[in-house]
Amino acid sequence: MSTNNEVSSPPDGQLSLTTVSIKLPSFWTDFLEVWFLQAEAQFAIKGVTTSLTKFHHCVAALPQDVATRLIDLIHNPTSDPYATLRTRLIQMYTLSNFQRYQALQSIPVLTDQRPSELMDKMLVLLPEDEKPGFFFLGMFMDRLPADIRSHLLTESIADPRRMATRADELWTVCGKELMPSMQFSSQDYRPIEDVSLVSRKLQNQVLF
Known part of the structure; x- marks a missing residue:
């Protein structure tokens, strides 16, 4: 039995949008999956569960410019509009494997x-089914100051997070010792030779 002190709350689907205060982060196309994770966190905090409200x-x-490309879905939402919107946006902005390689x-x-x-930025560019191997770790070390790289080469660290x-630690603890020699020269960073040739070969293969 209800009392006069009880206030019944309508289900989420019946809530006016103005009654649910949600401020989603600014939309950004890089790593769109992260944007949706942040949006989902907001929905969970505010108790928003229905697809249409999301x-x-x-x-x-x-x-x-993004909404314009989705005008058909905005005018005519599907039976599960949030899932459809999420799928469309991910298809529009997710990097292909070759684009990840280039990045x-x-x-x-x-x-x-x-x-x-640096490691975080590199790991997020790996495809989900790709494990960071020696080539990936080499790319990481190739971008470090020479002194830090020389220290790491004396240690056997295969896990990328542990290496980072x-x-x-070397960056912080040995900073004062390493800083004078951390000026980069053209020899400190040597990318893979003839990257343009590698790119052309990859474009001519149906790998992805």
């Missing part, structure tokens, strides 16, 4: 970032 919040956060190749040498930040943590 859809409306996401649409409201889209910039004009990894274009990451510059380490300057004012910690090695672990160790590099952070």
Whole structure:
């Protein structure tokens, strides 16, 4: 039996959008999966569960150029509009494997970032089914200052996170000792020879 002090709450689907205060992060196309994880966290905190309500919040956060490309879905939402919107956006902005490869190749040498930040950026570019091997770890070390790299080469570390943590320790603990010699020269960073040739070969193969 209900009392006068009890206030019944309508299900989420019947809530006016104005009664649910949600501020989604600014929409960004790089690593879109992370944007959706942040949106889902907001929905969980506010108790938003219905697909249509999630859809409306996401649409409201889209910039004009992105929303224009989804005008058909916005005008005519499907039976599960949030899932459809999420799938469409991921298809539109997820990098292909070759684009991930190019992005990894274009990451510059380490300057004012910690090695672990560099590693995070590199790991997020790996395809989900790809494990970081010796080539990946070599790309990471190739972007470190020569002194830190020489220290790491004396240690057997195969796990990328452990290697980044160790590099952070060298960056911090040995900073005063290493800083005078951490100026980069053209020999400090040597990318793979003839990357353009590798890229052309990859483009001519149906790998992805």
